[in-house]
Amino acid sequence: MEKNKRVFVFDDNAEILELCTIILEDAGFDIKTSSTSNNIIDQVMAYIPDIIFMDNWLPDVGGIDATRELKGHEALKGIPVIYFSANNDVQALAAEAGADGYLSKPFDIQELEDIIHKHLSI
16 A cells, blocks of 8 residues: 655644644644644654645744755655735745745635645645
């Protein structure tokens, strides 16, 4: 049996993390969440996800800097990072961060699953 695809969600909102966990586990994904992007490289290296969702408003290291750090890391730069935020400029923020895509909050379940399938070709 093929192993489940792994999703890592960074968001400082516990309700968003819980919602994503429920939706994605129900869809057959393994999920890890974090409310901070501190030590982003160590966090991601410890899990090696297939795709990452990155909130803009994270304490300490914000989403833009965290995404840039990941995209600048040789072993991790190939992992798709989807920027997700309730900010009106989420598309511009995603571009500034060097993310592979974006998802506006609030999102619906189908949008979340569709963007994962698109970036993981599943």
